[in-house]
Amino acid sequence: MRIDVVTIFPDYLAPMALSLPGKARQRGLLDLRVHDLREYTYDRHRTVDDTPYGGGAGMVMRPEPWGEALDGLLAAGSAGDAPAATPRLLVPTPSGRRFSQADAARLAGEPWLAFACGRYEGIDQRVIDWASERMPVEEVSLGDFVLNGGEVAALAVIEAVIRLLPGFMGNPESLAEESHGADGLLEYPVYTKPALWRDHEVPPILLSGDHGRIAAWRRQQAVERTTQRRPDLLADGD
Numbered sequence: 001m002r003i004d005v006v007t008i009f010p011d012y013l014a015p016m017a018l019s020l021p022g023k024a025r026q027r028g029l030l031d032l033r034v035h036d037l038r039e040y041t042y043d044r045h046r047t048v049d050d051t052p053y054g055g056g057a058g059m060v061m062r063p064e065p066w067g068e069a070l071d072g073l074l075a076a077g078s079a080g081d082a083p084a085a086t087p088r089l090l091v092p093t094p095s096g097r098r099f100s101q102a103d104a105a106r107l108a109g110e111p112w113l114a115f116a117c118g119r120y121e122g123i124d125q126r127v128i129d130w131a132s133e134r135m136p137v138e139e140v141s142l143g144d145f146v147l148n149g150g151e152v153a154a155l156a157v158i159e160a161v162i163r164l165l166p167g168f169m170g171n172p173e174s175l176a177e178e179s180h181g182a183d184g185l186l187e188y189p190v191y192t193k194p195a196l197w198r199d200h201e202v203p204p205i206l207l208s209g210d211h212g213r214i215a216a217w218r219r220q221q222a223v224e225r226t227t228q229r230r231p232d233l234l235a236d237g238d
């Protein structure tokens with residue numbers, strides 16, 4: 001998989017050079033390229049933002065640099081220098097569709113993803129509209145909270161996707177029990193040694209060796225947690 005990230009803070013993507021992503025890149029599983037949006041500006045101050053039409057607080061990211069950055073990706077695609085004709089462009093934004101584990105699984109099947117990391121109040125809408133005429137574009141939200149930019153959200157989406165790539169995780173079984181289990185419930189609580197820690201003991205059932213009762217206990221714990229924390233996951237016919 002190839003992943004391109006366009007951002008005014010390329011260093012935000014430095015964690016991608018660490019540990020698993022770093023090994024995956026060395027093993028050729030992941031081809032990650034980070035592009036500084038300011039490389040596509042030509043004024044002395046390398047300006048990437050300007051005041052919003054219609055007034056309002058804050059600044060908006062100018063379309064020109066984004067257009068040229070995306071032109072670069074499209075050129076790579078049409079020159080055959082990329083695994084597909086165009087990337088699927090993901091734009092992290094609070095106003096996007098909610099990103100889910102199902103989306104991560106779907107995107108893990110893509111050959112080429114690109115992330116447009118906005119800052120300020122966001123990117124001029126015409127960039128999204130223009131890009132949507134030339135490649136698949138998805139505006140994604142990680143939840144109802146606002147960051148200062150799309151980079152942290154892009155890191156989260158990238159990690160959620162690349163950990164699903166075949167050969168990426170050392171222990172693929174660990175993917176079996178996702179935090180949202182196959183039954184759509186939250187994960188049960190987990191414990192390890194020592195059996196007693198600061199007057200807190202491991203639930204005795206887990207030391208019983210009775211795998212049937214352990215499975216039943218774990219399911220009960222998952223149902224209780226989901227009821228308390230995420231009743232929306234229990235909604236009928238969801």
Ligand SMILES: NCc1ccc(-c2ccccc2)nc1
Nearest residue numbers: 092093118142143147149150
């Ligand atoms: N839902 C997570 C998320 C994603 C992106 C942004 C964001 C903030 C400012 C500018 C551009 C993107 N904020 C929150």
